[in-house]
Amino acid sequence: MATIHTLDIAGQRDDELLSRLIDGECSSEERLELEVRLANDAKLRDRLEQFRANDQLLRASVGNDDSTIPPAVLGALASHSPAQTSRYSSRYAFALAASLVLATAALLINNNWLQPVSQTPQIDLAFAEALDALPSRAEGWDMIEGDRALRMVLTFPAADGKWCREFMLASQADHWRGVACRGAESWVTQVIGRDVFLEEVGGYRTASASDSDAVAQFIDQTATGIALSGDEEAALIATDWSLVAP
Amino acid sequence: MNQLTAQQKATLMEELAGLKRFSMSLTGDGPDADDLLQLTVERVLEKGMPDDAHAGKWSYRVCRNLWLDELRARDVRARHVKSEMVGNGDHGVSSADGLARLEFERAGEALSHLPEEQRSVLVLVAVEGHSYAEVAGILDIPIGTVMSRVARARRSLADKLD
16 A cells, blocks of 8 residues: 655645744734634644744754864954055045046146147036036046036145135047136136046056146145045035135 | 955955854864865965855855865765764753754754755845855856745754754
């Protein structure tokens, strides 16, 4: 005679419900319904207690195992240097201009690098609104009116009490890097020069030690503190640049 | 993949004890658990993780995947891992501590005989206290699967320890 295997479907369903009850994964309706059943069903209560007791035994058993962390593991973690998450973590952030150049561009430096202001992009309304509102970023571009790509690099307080921003600006014709500072009514360009932003790998040369990063030098000479963190800059933008520079 | 941030590194440090217990539940063997833990941490430090990843959950997943790779490499089926009884074989203990230890060993042996997929979810839920959703994320399986595996694991454990 063939052996008949009976599947305890109801029992499996109850085991799953009890399991979820123990783990706090029942809906409130399921929990209420189960509590009513438990009040009237001794066998179900015993099963619940069995599961709970075994869980406790398991925790004690696993906890009883040697939980010592191998010294090699602790050593590996201790010697690991976390990634820098703040773009503005130190005074050296002002050389960020140079590092961004290495990552994105060849910086063409020559004696005539600094162009007369009249030949440089003017801060029109779209540019000014962007200076007012756009957060700084380490990569990527924001498009503004006139088919121009703009990247705010960093924000810093200047010696004269103004807030200043380093920016990169690319149009079809030219690439620029500069600093603008916010007066009472408007943004005024302080320094600007041509730059070349090349994205393709191998398509740039690194700036040599003798090249001068005029923008970085300007920042170094006029800034009174380190560049603002993302949160500080966001707060400044949110208050419409009304916070007093240190 | 990004290098670990300071926050992720701190989270990973906090999770080490839980990861050690998880490694132990997977391997059933102290030295193997140490090796697995070390390999897990080295892999996480080497490969990094996304900036928004939770270091603990990510590490549990790395740990389990490394163990599955190890099993495949050794051609050992986890459900036949035997835990060895340590001691002189004399189970006639009289002290309360000895009885408790015996119960722990029985529970540990019963755990080691569960299929790997049941063992890992049961440890993560019942021992480490993760929610079903967290375990689903760690093991990259549907929540329904977590639910049914935990219930089956408890059922199997109850049958073995009854």
